[in-house]
Amino acid sequence: MTIRKDLPSIFDDFSEARRNGFMAAKNFKETDRPMIGTFCTFMPQEIPLAIGAATVSLCATSDETIEAAEKDLPRNLCPLIKSSYGFGKTDKCPFFYFSDLVVGETTCDGKRKMFEMMGEFKPVHVMQLPQGPDQQHAHLVWKDEIILLKETIEKQFNVTITEEQIKETISIKNRERKALKEFYELGKLNPPAISGMDILKVLYGSTFKFEKEDTINELTELTARVKEEYVAGKKLESKPRILVTGCPIGGVTDKLVKAIEDNGGVVVFYENCMGAKAIEDLVDESNEDVYDALAEKYLKIGCSCMSPNKARFEMLGRAIDEFQVDAVVEAVLQACHTYAIETATVKDFVNNKKNKPYISVETDYSTSDIGQLNTRMAAFIEML
Amino acid sequence: MYSIGIDSGSATTKGVLYDGEKIIDKVIVPTGANPRRAMEAIYDKLYRENAYTVTTGYGRALLKVADKQVTEITCHGKGAAFLDNQISAIIDIGGQDSKVILLDRDKNIKDFLMNDKCAAGTGRFLEVIMRLLQEDLCDFDDYVSGASGTKISSMCAVFAESEVVSLLAQDVSGPSVAMGIIESISQRTANFAKKLPIDGKVFFSGGLAQIESIRKTMEKELGLEMTTHEDAQFAGAIGAAVIGYQHMSRK
Ligand code: SF4
Ligand code: SF4
Numbered sequence: 001m002t003i004r005k006d007l008p009s010i011f012d013d014f015s016e017a018r019r020n021g022f023m024a025a026k027n028f029k030e031t032d033r034p035m036i037g038t039f040c041t042f043m044p045q046e047i048p049l050a051i052g053a054a055t056v057s058l059c060a061t062s063d064e065t066i067e068a069a070e071k072d073l074p075r076n077l078c079p080l081i082k083s084s085y086g087f088g089k090t091d092k093c094p095f096f097y098f099s100d101l102v103v104g105e106t107t108c109d110g111k112r113k114m115f116e117m118m119g120e121f122k123p124v125h126v127m128q129l130p131q132g133p134d135q136q137h138a139h140l141v142w143k144d145e146i147i148l149l150k151e152t153i154e155k156q157f158n159v160t161i162t163e164e165q166i167k168e169t170i171s172i173k174n175r176e177r178k179a180l181k182e183f184y185e186l187g188k189l190n191p192p193a194i195s196g197m198d199i200l201k202v203l204y205g206s207t208f209k210f211e212k213e214d215t216i217n218e219l220t221e222l223t224a225r226v227k228e229e230y231v232a233g234k235k236l237e238s239k240p241r242i243l244v245t246g247c248p249i250g251g252v253t254d255k256l257v258k259a260i261e262d263n264g265g266v267v268v269f270y271e272n273c274m275g276a277k278a279i280e281d282l283v284d285e286s287n288e289d290v291y292d293a294l295a296e297k298y299l300k301i302g303c304s305c306m307s308p309n310k311a312r313f314e315m316l317g318r319a320i321d322e323f324q325v326d327a328v329v330e331a332v333l334q335a336c337h338t339y340a341i342e343t344a345t346v347k348d349f350v351n352n353k354k355n356k357p358y359i360s361v362e363t364d365y366s367t368s369d370i371g372q373l374n375t376r377m378a379a380f381i382e383m384l
Numbered sequence: 385m386y387s388i389g390i391d392s393g394s395a396t397t398k399g400v401l402y403d404g405e406k407i408i409d410k411v412i413v414p415t416g417a418n419p420r421r422a423m424e425a426i427y428d429k430l431y432r433e434n435a436y437t438v439t440t441g442y443g444r445a446l447l448k449v450a451d452k453q454v455t456e457i458t459c460h461g462k463g464a465a466f467l468d469n470q471i472s473a474i475i476d477i478g479g480q481d482s483k484v485i486l487l488d489r490d491k492n493i494k495d496f497l498m499n500d501k502c503a504a505g506t507g508r509f510l511e512v513i514m515r516l517l518q519e520d521l522c523d524f525d526d527y528v529s530g531a532s533g534t535k536i537s538s539m540c541a542v543f544a545e546s547e548v549v550s551l552l553a554q555d556v557s558g559p560s561v562a563m564g565i566i567e568s569i570s571q572r573t574a575n576f577a578k579k580l581p582i583d584g585k586v587f588f589s590g591g592l593a594q595i596e597s598i599r600k601t602m603e604k605e606l607g608l609e610m611t612t613h614e615d616a617q618f619a620g621a622i623g624a625a626v627i628g629y630q631h632m633s634r635k
Binding site (some may be wrong): 381383 | 456460493495498500
């Protein structure tokens with residue numbers, strides 16, 4: 001039934017997904033199903049999925065609307081926040097335009113205050129994310145917030161969401177996570193089977209595909225194809241293996257991955273939000289209380305907004321070993337305090353607990369620092 | 385056997401010819417508006433048949449005949465260690481950026497930091513202020529001799545400039561302002577360097593390194609011994625030549 005395409009064109013299909021996402025979103029809306037805009041991996045997608053809605057990430061990755069945003073927001077703010085707000089305000093983002101409801105979380109200070117302002121021109125529901133993810137009370141608060149999100153959606157779209165429906169979406173999301181995980185675990189192959197750029201294309205592109213079952217099938221087929229060709233001898237040259245961590249990247253932040261791979265490295269693992277951060281852990285399907293199961297999974301996300309943030313270091317440590325990582329590169333968006341501060345702890349962990357080199361680079365959504373990024377990455381890789 | 389190292393910097397382009405033991409020739413020309421031409425001119429001057437050529441610096445990709453490109457971080461580290469093999473770190477304050485490089489026991493790069501976002505930690509800052517004071521950077525040591533620094537509190541070069549104007553209007557002396565700027569650059573650079581576990585003897589390079597009073601202030605702020613070399617500005621080119629020579633002999 002499917003025409004067998006060669007791998008490069010499959011990868012390009014995924015990277016086209018965002019560009020074609022506009023049409024996909026339009027087609028999706030024409031089937032009379034709602035679309036929910038999200039900003040963060042803490043948002044439990046299982047809830048909107050239960051009413052047949054699609055979720056789409058509104059985290060903008062271009063500097064196009066930053067100027068417009070700076071009319072309302074301070075200059076010295078993370079570009080992700082400014083540009084996302086700007087796209088919403090100027091209605092330049094089709095996904096924002098198509099979103100019937102925007103869901104935000106009280107993650108970092110910048111985002112939480114921005115959501116208040118965004119609420120002026122768009123229906124925004126903000127989930128109150130608690131701190132201290134290991135604490136029992138945090139778990140209870142988050143569970144409550146998930147129920148509140150369900151009720152908000154029920155009210156806005158005039159539907160009832162049953163636990164049976166949520167059970168079903170938990171199972172779909174788990175299957176999607178497994179498919180994504182099996183795909184990015186191709187990064188364990190040494191010598192590598194595919195470039196980090198191709199991994200990124202797929203991870204990023206899959207967030208702009210709205211029919212989950214199709215995405216799961218495509219991913220499974222893709223992984224099998226890569227493995228097949230690897231066994232048949234299609235391998236890349238061995239190079240220093242890099243783990244990328246830090247602020248959410250994707251879109252314009254391709255420039256970092258390009259700088260790494262143009263200068264002699266290969267990215268084998270993404271710990272950021274586009275990558276493993278929210279995919280690794282599944283929701284416990286044996287837990288009869290679906291809200292409890294969801295709260296448990298989502299509070300385990302190792303984001304720097306959390307204090308303490310042990311989960312991030314557990315994942316980093318495991319990935320460094322399992323993916324045979326030679327060095328760690330962290331990308332920090334300008335003016336992102338939580339990630340910038342945490343670089344000191346990450347560096348200490350990587351250098352002293354894992355005995356691997358580490359570098360952090362500050363960047364933004366412009367292309368003006370490509371030369372500097374290249375020099376830094378080249379020097380870093382020369383050092384390995 | 386010879387190797388050539390060429391370092392294309394933002395202000396000057398430097399080149400050296402190396403025979404595996406010592407530097408036998410060196411050239412420096414202004415980079416000007418055409419970095420490629422500056423590199424070609426140096427290459428022609430140093431040319432030896434079969435010499436292995438390594439380029440480094442901002443314009444490193446521009447010389448077509450080069451055999452290899454290596455970043456300025458790696459070259460700078462290697463070159464400084466060639467000039468003084470007792471060092472364990474390098475601090476370079478350039479016109480555009482500043483960098484800190486740590487070396488391991490074998491003089492390979494262990495870690496580095498680069499600052500290219502903030503002018504207040506670079507030579508450009510001092511240049512701007514000296515222009516304001518209408519003094520020449522060449523006579524800096526004489527100019528500030530005996531002066532104690534006034535505290536400059538602005539964090540940014542642009543604001544510091546207006547702070548200096550108002551200090552001068554309050555009749556604070558020029559040398560005292562200049563010393564204040566030096567202390568501010570040194571403090572900033574030392575804090576930046578201390579983000580890495582810096583220790584041992586530190587090599588100081590970049591345009592400011594040749595000025596005794598600046599090196600002394602840096603030593604005080606950093607709390608470590610700092611040395612430099614009259615050929616410090618050739619460190620990048622020397623490193624490139626040394627790397628080229630090693631590459632050639634391995635083949
Ligand atoms: S980095 Fe943190 S706040 Fe940002 S999207 Fe990821 S989980 Fe959410
Ligand atoms: S990158 Fe940092 S500052 Fe920006 S939205 Fe994410 S956590 Fe907040």
